[in-house]
Amino acid sequence: MIETLRYEYPAREAVTRRAHVGVVASGNCEVLLEPSSAKAASIVVRTSVSGFDATWQAVLKRFFARNPIAVQIEINDFGATPAVVALRLEQALEGAR
Amino acid sequence: MSLLLAESFAERGARERAQSLLDAQSARELIGPFARLSSPYLAAQGVVAQSDDGTVVMRGTLGGERACVVATDGRFLGGSIGEIGGAKIAGALELARRDFERGTPTRMVLALDTGGIRLQEANLGILAVTEICDAIVALRMLMPVVAVIAGRVGVYGGLSLSTALCSSIIVSEGARVGLNGPDVVETESGIEEMDSSDRPLIWRVTGGRMRFEAGFASELVPDDVQAIRAAVEHAFTHPRPLPPLEPPEFPDPRLERDAFLRAMGIEP
Numbered sequence: 001m002i003e004t005l006r007y008e009y010p011a012r013e014a015v016t017r018r019a020h021v022g023v024v025a026s027g028n029c030e031v032l033l034e035p036s037s038a039k040a041a042s043i044v045v046r047t048s049v050s051g052f053d054a055t056w057q058a059v060l061k062r063f064f065a066r067n068p069i070a071v072q073i074e075i076n077d078f079g080a081t082p083a084v085v086a087l088r089l090e091q092a093l094e095g096a097r
Numbered sequence: 098m099s100l101l102l103a104e105s106f107a108e109r110g111a112r113e114r115a116q117s118l119l120d121a122q123s124a125r126e127l128i129g130p131f132a133r134l135s136s137p138y139l140a141a142q143g144v145v146a147q148s149d150d151g152t153v154v155m156r157g158t159l160g161g162e163r164a165c166v167v168a169t170d171g172r173f174l175g176g177s178i179g180e181i182g183g184a185k186i187a188g189a190l191e192l193a194r195r196d197f198e199r200g201t202p203t204r205m206v207l208a209l210d211t212g213g214i215r216l217q218e219a220n221l222g223i224l225a226v227t228e229i230c231d232a233i234v235a236l237r238m239l240m241p242v243v244a245v246i247a248g249r250v251g252v253y254g255g256l257s258l259s260t261a262l263c264s265s266i267i268v269s270e271g272a273r274v275g276l277n278g279p280d281v282v283e284t285e286s287g288i289e290e291m292d293s294s295d296r297p298l299i300w301r302v303t304g305g306r307m308r309f310e311a312g313f314a315s316e317l318v319p320d321d322v323q324a325i326r327a328a329v330e331h332a333f334t335h336p337r338p339l340p341p342l343e344p345p346e347f348p349d350p351r352l353e354r355d356a357f358l359r360a361m362g363i364e365p
Contacts, residue, residue, distance in 0.1 A: 001143050020130040023110060024147040025172035032130055032148055048145045076145050 003050040007043045007057065009064035011036075015071055019095030022088045029080035033092040036070045047077035055082055063089045071096070103321040106247045107271055111170035114208050115155040117322045118166050118245070118329060123157035128185055136179050142217050147173045152182030154189045156203075160330045163196065164204040165189050169211045171250035177215035178256060183225020190232035190242070197239045204333050205236060207263065208245040212278060213254015226255035233262045241265060241336040243329055246272045246305070247320060253278045261313075264339060265332035267325065268305035268314040275303035301361065310360035311353075 015035050022030040029047075036042070041064050045056055059082045073092075080088070106114060116124045128134055130148035139146040151173035155166050167186050169176040178186070186207070196203040214222030233242050241264035246252050251273030252260050260266055260274070268274060277285070279293035292298060301307060309317035315337060318324045355365040 002140055002145055018131060020148070023170060023172045024145055024174075028172070030130075030147055034131070046140075046145050048143065074148070076147060078145055 001050065003045075003047050003053075005045040005047070005053055005056055007045070007060050009041045009043075009060070009068070011039055011041045011064070011068045011070040013067070013069045015069050015093070015096040017096055019092045021091045021095060024076050024078045027079050027081065027084065029075055029077040029085060029088055031088045031092040032074040032076075033096050034072045035096070036072045038070060041069060041071050041073065043073045043075065045075045045077060047075075047079075049077070049079050056085075058082070059085050059089075062086075067093055069093065069096075103319065104323065105320050106322050106325050107249050107269065107320050109322075110172070111151070111153045111168035111208075111210070112155075114248075115153050115166040115168040118206055118208060118326055119155060119157035119159055119164060120161065124155045124166075125157060127154045127156060127189070129153075134181050134185075136181055136215075136218065138179070138218050138221075144174070144217060150179060150181035150185070151176060152178075152185045154185050159204050159206070160333070162204050162333070163201060164206065165193055166206045166208055168208040169256075171210035171212075171248045174215060174217075176209070176211035176248070176250050177213065178211060178222050178225055179215040179218035180221035180225060182215075183222060183229065187225060187228035187232050190229065190236055194232065194236045194239065197236070202240055204240070204243075206243045206245060206329055207260065208247070209252050209256055209260060210246075210248025210250045211252055211254070211256045212250055213252075213256055223255065226259060229256075229259045230262055233259055237262070237264050237339060241333055243267065243332045245325060245329060246274055246314070247318065247325055248272060251275070251303070251305075265316065265337055266314040267316040267318055267328045267332065268308055269318055269320045269325070270305045271320055272305045273299065273303040274305070274308045274313065279303075307357075307360060311356055 018034040135146035244260040244263040247269035282291040283293040
C-alpha cells in the first residue's frame with residue numbers, strides 16, 4: 001500500500017521559481033518544488049515502498065542542512081534509492097534557482 | 098550522420114520529446130504537472146500517481162506554424178492511457194479542430210509511447226481511446242494529423258488503433274507497433290505463436306522497419322531528433338492522400354504474407 005510521509009525543516013533561503021523533475025518509473029521518483037512564503041521547508045512523500053521512514057528522513061535532513069530553502073516539495077516515489085532521491089532534489093533546486 | 102553526434106529521441110522523457118519537436122523557445126505546456134491533474138484511481142490500487150498522468154501537451158510553433166505536440170511517457174506505467182491522460186489527448190485534438198475552424202490551423206503531432214489502455218482504469222481508458230479516434234478522424238479531414246512512434250515502448254493496444262487513423266505515421270527502427278503485445282500473444286495463443294522472451298523475433302514481427310516495409314507506416318527514421326523533426330515537417334508540407342473512410346475490402350491474406358516474407362528478404 002502507498003505510504004504518505006510528511007516532513008518539515010527550518011529554512012531561511014528563498015528560491016525564485018518552481019521546478020519539476022523526474023518520473024514515477026521503477027527505481028525513480030518525481031519531484032515538484034514550489035517556493036514557499038513560510039520560513040520552513042515542508043515535504044510530502046508518497047511512496048509505493050513502505051517502511052523506509054528513517055531513510056527518507058536521513059536523505060531529506062542532509063539535503064536541507066546544506067540547502068535551507070523555503071519550499072513546498074512533493075515527491076511521488078516508485079522505489080527510488082536514496083542516491084536517486086538526493087540527485088532529483090539537487091536537480092529540482094538547480095531548476096528553481 | 099555520425100551515430101555519436103545523433104541526439105537520441107528515445108532517450109528523452111515525454112516533456113523533452115515534445116519540446117524537441119517544437120521550434121526552440123516556443124514550447125508552452127498545457128495542464129502541466131503543477132495543475133496536479135493526476136489519476137484519482139491509482140492510489141486506491143496501491144499505485145503512486147504521476148502529477149501529469151504520464152501525458153504531456155505542449156503548444157508552440159513547428160516550422161514557424163502554430164503547433165501542438167502530445168507526448169506520452171512510456172516510463173510511467175508503460176505510458177498507459179487512463180482517464181486524465183486520455184482526456185488531455187482528446188482535448189488537444191478537439192482544440193486543434195476548433196483552431197482550424199477559427200482560421201488559425203494548428204499542426205497536431207502525437208508522439209506516442211504507450212502500451213495502450215491503463216488496466217487500472219479499464220473502461221475509462223477505452224472511452225478515452227474512442228474519443229481520441231473520433232477527434233483524429235474529425236481533424237484529419239481538415240489537416241494532417243501526424244503520429245511519431247519512436248520511443249522505447251512503441252505503440253500497442255487501443256492507441257495502435259488511434260495511430261492507424263493518423264494521416265502520417267513516422268516510426269523509428271527501435272520502436273514497435275502492434276495491437277497485442279508479445280506477452281499477450283504468448284499468453285493467449287501459446288509460445289509456438291510468439292515467444293515473448295525472443296526480442297529479435299518481436300522486432301522482426303512488430304518492429305519499426307518491418308511495419309514500414311509492410312506499408313503500415315509512412316516514414317522510417319533513425320533515432321535522431323533532427324531527422325524526426327524533418328520528417329514531421331515534411332508530413333505537414335507534403336500531406337498524404339487520406340485513405341477512404343468507408344471500411345476497405347480486406348486484402349488477400351496470401352498477398353500480405355508474401356509482402357511480409359519479401360520484407361524479411363525471403364522470396365515466397
